[in-house]
Amino acid sequence: MNRLGRFGSFNTLRNQIFLGFMLVMVIVLALVGFFVYNQVSVLLQNSAERHIQQTAVQAAGKLDASLKQVDTLSAQVSTNATVQRFLTQETEGQPISFSERQSLQQEVRKYEAYATGIRSMEIYTTDYRRLFPLDEGSLESRVPGEWIALADSGQGRLYWFGQDPKEPDLVIALRRIRLIDESFAHGGYLLVRMEKSYFDLTDTSAASDIREAMLLYDQAGHMIASNFHEDVDPAYILEREGETLTLGKEDYISVHKQSAATGWRIVMLTPVDYTTEGISVLRTSILVSGAVGALLFLVFSFILTTMITRPILQLIKAMRGARFGTLKPNKATSSTMEINELNNTYNQMVDSLNELIEVVYQKEIIQSRTELKALQAQINPHFLFNTLEAFYWALEEKGEEELAQVVVAMSGLFRYVINRKDEDEWVTIADELEHAERYLTIMKMRLLDRISWRIEADDRCRKIMIPKLLIQPLVENAILHGVEQKLEPGKVVLRVEPSAQPGYTRISVSDDGPGMDEEALAQLYEAMERGHSESSKGSGVGLANVGRRIGLYYSAEQGGLNALQVESRKGSGTTVSFEIPNDGKGEIR
Structure with a gap:
């Protein structure tokens, strides 16, 4: 399945960024919502409680x-002149007549006509007789004696007692009448009987749509007024000030x-739902x-993740084109600096890979040229080897041991060169030295x-891996351009030794030929840089190819001109050397 087709899986960059953003957003919204809900709910609840308190204060007012x-x-009424005169007579021991009592009734009725909610007003003498x-009646039979005592202690102040013991629909208030002309002496009592409806507090609410209930209780706990829809136990209400009460199926806050x-108590019952109504709206x-x-x-x-991942998907598409053998740079650009940097890095990698492919291609060409003669000898290698074996046994029978050894050397030389298996591309330095020794043996026979x-080879260097056929061309070059150019005998020395640079091995081939002056040496370096073979007789691959192979198998710094070092002086011979790392096979870079 195409990987791009699995776009819906969780492990895609787009989904991970998207889910990460959503998770952060949910956490932020939850924290902000929780904080706002707590803070505002407290404010709303406090506001509702303040409103209830304000309503209670207004009701009390x-x-x-x-x-x-x-x-x-x-x-x-207490200071009325007629009332004062008649009560003064009574205190002086002059009872008033029935007609005077009738005139007193007319005076009191005038005041009752101007007031609402008053059932009646009653006047009593100091000895509790009703005028x-x-x-006929007495104050003692009308109200309890402790009420009379409280009125006496009030010094003329109206004292509210609450519910009438004889008529529960009425409220009683009592005050002591003081005689102004007698130095405010005790003159009698005024009893006021009020309708309970007078104390209805429903209209005191400033907001008619609020469902608060108001209840008014006297000192004894008797209900004076109420707009609550159910009968409630006064003791249950009065004993739980400031608590949440359950009445019926609803909870109420009691204030x-x-x-x-009067000392009477106003009780405000507000449904809990009302106080939390704003909180529900807030939630x-x-x-x-x-x-x-x-x-x-x-x-x-979604839009943001698409903008981020689209250039990445385009880059993936361009990278998949490499499966079809085409490495092309991605020309798409992005406004994101990191994505652009990733795209530029990929384009640089494509350029490097294309250069590397070209290097490998060049290596194959050089390798083919290096082993051209060996490939030509592969037409029928078994025939060649069998022929050389026949020569060897024929020379052995005739006692030509020296010639037989030359034939054996040639057979080994051909086998080494013709073997083209891929696993034999790398050999040990010991193998290369044996091949060079066979070549020198043959040259000894000829010259x-x-x-x-x-x-001369250090034993520590013999097991180091080296590309095949890398030393023999240098030996061949030393013989062709060194020994053969002299009239007197010449010498070739092949040395393998540890380099002065740790981790490297130095390989050198020296001859005592005519050498070169500085101009010829410069021409040689120029030819090596151009890649031309220096073999005038057409055998071998030349110094240029050896240097290029070293550069391809090892680092770029060892390639070309820097791979081989040529030291030569006119009349003093020539030394060609190179160094390779000891850490096994190199890699094409």
């Missing part, structure tokens, strides 16, 4: 204002406020905002006393 009106009205209404004028808003943000980030992340030779 409304109650106090209503009580103030009744207090003012009762004070006016108004006109029926208490006490009236300074929904955060979730919707998070979903929209995640969707937008999803789209933008007789005109040549002498010597091979």
